[in-house]
Amino acid sequence: MNAAPSRTVRTTCPYCAVQCNFDLHLEQGLVTRATPTRECPVAHGTVCKKGLAALNDLRHPDRLTTPLLRRDGQLVPVGWPEALAYVREALGPLVQSAPQRVGVFGSGSLTNEKTYLLGKFARVALRTPHIDYNGRYCMASASAALNRTFGLDRGLGFPLDDLPRSDLIVLVGANIAETLPPVMQYLKGVKDRGGLVYAIDPRATTTAKVAGRHLAPRPGTDGVLALGLLHLMKQWGKIRPTAPAHGLSDVLW
Secondary structure (H helix, E strand, C coil): CCCCCCEEEEEECCCCCCCCEEEEEEECCEEEEEEECCCCCCCCCCCCHHHHCHHHHHHCCCCCCCCEEEECCEEEECCHHHHHHHHHHHHHHHHHHCHHHCCEEECCCCCHHHHHHHHHHHHHHCCCCCEEECHHHHHHHHHHHHHHHHCCCCCCCCCHHHHHHCCEEEEECCCHHHHCHHHHHHHHHHHHCCCEEEEECCCCCHHHHHHCEEECCCCCCHHHHHHHHHHHHHHCCCEECCCHHHCCCCEEC
């Protein structure tokens, strides 16, 4: 039997929502290393240590490689047919009688394609309207604000390539250097062309140090700061009324 040939597989980083690309190099069917790809339109050949560390997860001895079913209080490895049959038998009656009692919980690390399929599975296969994801706990207020200003509830309201063309970037409570490291190159692009980057955060984060301009408000005063900034923007003519159909009194210019 011939050994599996060496090959390279391009994939998407599973960690944050930037969705950088990197290449997995396989030898005899096993991943041996990961390298960034310069063709990635977002990261431009960079991958943070979280993405590169994903290779360690593939080899970790505690990584699950088969389904587990609990029997007599112990988790026992089983095959996929048995595991899927168990799920079908457990969920089948509930889906048939009361699908609204079934919920689906996704992840912010899913790609757009996987999120779409998960939504279809929930609404078409399970016939439940209840689907959510882990980002709701940390992004609920941001989602509400994005819906009211940009008409979408997640992600950015602009392409990342717009950042280096900006004259001023204000980061509020965002420690991008640790949570979205590949995006830091865009902030560097702002500074390289003479733009300003301000970090508003009670903590002296790495992002604040890179920004060079750091405002550290006392915890609990962020609402006062936001109202003050809105007041200034209105004075400067950067806020205008919207059409009545939008249901908003004001929107950023």
